Amino acid sequence: MATATLLLPARSRFPATPLPEDVARALGRAERNSVEPGERAQLQRHFQLQPAQWPVAALTRQFDVGDAADGVWLRADPANVVPDMHGARMMGHGDTLRPDAEDVAHLLPALQPLFAGFGFVLDAPVPSRWYLRLPRGTLLPAFAAPDDVLGDDLFAHLPEGDAGRRWRALLTEAQVVLHQHDWNQHRVAAGKRAINSLWFWGGGEPPQSVHTAHAQVRSREALLQALAKAAGVQADGDQQVDALVDLRQLRSLDQLGNDAIRPLLSALQRGELRRLVLDFEDGMRFELEKGQRWRFWKKPLQLHDA
Known part of the structure; x- marks a missing residue:
């Protein structure tokens, strides 16, 4: 019998309404139980990388194009910034801006010379995911994830110190180029x-390697x-395997309770499922098994009361 693990958003994303x-x-x-919160910590509970770093750009580049080996990669995603009284705020990035091939065709040629002078190659195989290929040995500062x-405040998240100086300057220069471009x-x-x-x-x-305990990942x-691709696990197929199901887009307790959890509770009771795990981004985890139905003295629990 298999284990189903639901990857879920933070409980604060759901309204404070009752579950079924x-x-x-x-x-x-x-x-x-409570574990480390945050998107990265949540994913690292299910995927182990060697070395133990988190190179998102290299991972998605390999998925998008298949040429990430032997390179240093950095995402340089399209973003929208709005000035305010205290500086500037990021109001959109990547997919949220709905970029398309025309945006890439008009904006990328204006930006590429800026990076070529440093030996960096900028391209965009997917309109919402733009990449910089950097020379081997390039040392990078810590960068904040766009979410x-x-x-x-944009400036509160810029890379710091001497290592970040080049990237702060490049960001400013890229903003000038984009601000002046007629395509916008x-x-x-x-x-x-x-x-x-x-x-x-x-x-x-x-x-060098990616491992996961799941036999299937759906996202x-x-x-x-x-x-999932780097770990060599299937994306669909037989449902009678240990599966990780990505439901982080859910915002409705009705969908969570009735559409996601209820059918799996029924599968537990029928013996078709051995265990159900609910993994929330805020670090709260529930593990449900058939034998727990005998814990009749336990009071019902609403999501926000845990």
Whole structure:
């Protein structure tokens, strides 16, 4: 019998409404524990990389193109920045800006000479994922993931120190090029946000190996698909295997309770599933098994009460 693991958003993303009674009862009887919160920590619970780094750019590059070996990679994703009284805020990046091939065709040639002078190659095999290939041995500072920057003060997340100086300067120069580009007027006229900045993140070399305990990974998200591919596990097929199911897009407790958890609780009771694990991004984990139904003295538990 298999284990199903649901990869879920932080519980704060759900409204404070009640779960179905049978689901709340199952959560109350489940084993639960708290682990390290955050998106990266959540994914690292399921994928082990050697060396133990987190080179998102190299992973997704290999998934997108298949040429990441023997290179140092950095994501340089399209972004939208809006000035405010205290500086500037990132209001969109990557997929949220709905970039397309025309955006790449107009904007990338204007940016490529800026990076070529440093020996960096900029390209965009996917309109929402732009890459810099860097010379071997390039030392990179710590970069913030765009989801951590979104809506916040941009300057609070810029790479620090001497190692970050070059990248702060390149970001400023790229913003000047993009701000002056006529194509952004076309995007704004079409009701889209301007692509007036880049965001550098996810740098590093491809890992030597990626391992996971799951036999199957189901996700539409590029990084998770890239990790699954690197680990050599299937993306679909036989459901009677240990599977990791990415439901981080859920925002409705009705969908979580009725559509996601309830059918799996039924599978537990029928003996078709050995265990169900709910892994939330805020670090709360529930482990549910058939034998827990005898814990009738345990009170039902709502999601936000755990």
